[in-house]
Amino acid sequence: MTGQIHFNSHLWVVTDVACRLVNALTTGHDGTRPVEPPPVGHQADAVRAVLERDDYRPALTEDQANALTALAERVREVFTASSSGDVARAARIVNDLLKEFGAAPRLDPARGGGWTLHFHGRDTSIVLGWGAGIAAGLAMAIGSDLAGRLGVCQAGPCDRVYIDTSYNLGKRFCSRRCQSRVKAAVHRAKSKR
Numbered sequence: 671m672t673g674q675i676h677f678n679s680h681l682w683v684v685t686d687v688a689c690r691l692v693n694a695l696t697t698g699h700d701g702t703r704p705v706e707p708p709p710v711g712h713q714a715d716a717v718r719a720v721l722e723r724d725d726y727r728p729a730l731t732e733d734q735a736n737a738l739t740a741l742a743e744r745v746r747e748v749f750t751a752s753s754s755g756d757v758a759r760a761a762r763i764v765n766d767l768l769k770e771f772g773a774a775p776r777l778d779p780a781r782g783g784g785w786t787l788h789f790h791g792r793d794t795s796i797v798l799g800w801g802a803g804i805a806a807g808l809a810m811a812i813g814s815d816l817a818g819r820l821g822v823c824q825a826g827p828c829d830r831v832y833i834d835t836s837y838n839l840g841k842r843f844c845s846r847r848c849q850s851r852v853k854a855a856v857h858r859a860k861s862k863r
């Protein structure tokens with residue numbers, strides 16, 4: 671991880687999930703490919719694919735998946751506002767989310783010993799749990815020296831979001847693929863002159 675900043679691990683998990691939920695569930699473009707919402711009846715599969723890890727396989731109803739998809743839409747607005755410099759708007763949305771999901775800090779035993787700070791929701795349901803965690807993660811990112819690290823891909827028509835973990839805040843694209851597409855277009859434009 672040379673040349674990259676280190677998010678604390680819990681903050682990294684929740685902001686990374688926030689990012690992947692937006693990219694999997696909100697319409698727009700991934701590179702040049704249009705992204706449609708998951709077909710009715712398959713939303714839970716799409717959300718589960720984002721959340722699943724080796725040691726975490728959540729059960730999800732379609733209603734819960736719908737609620738997390740609605741959350742993804744609002745998280746996209748946070749990324750869009752923050753990356754366009756309207757941090758006040760991003761902060762307002764995050765404050766609303768914190769309140770709605772009842773995010774509350776709590777110390778839990780860490781896997782390797784010691785304690786780790788987590789944010790829990792008003793109850794232990796999957797929607798409030800992830801909603802609170804994501805809202806708190808975005809709040810910590812915006813309210814710290816990590817502000818300015820929430821980005822939207824600059825390689826139009828792509829509008830997938832990313833977290834810039836580079837030291838110099840130099841990331842502009844969601845992926846290498848988008849970066850190469852822009853480089854190739856610049857190269858073609860130059861060689862035509």
Ligand SMILES: [Zn+2]
Nearest residue numbers: 823828844848
């Ligand atoms: Zn992109």
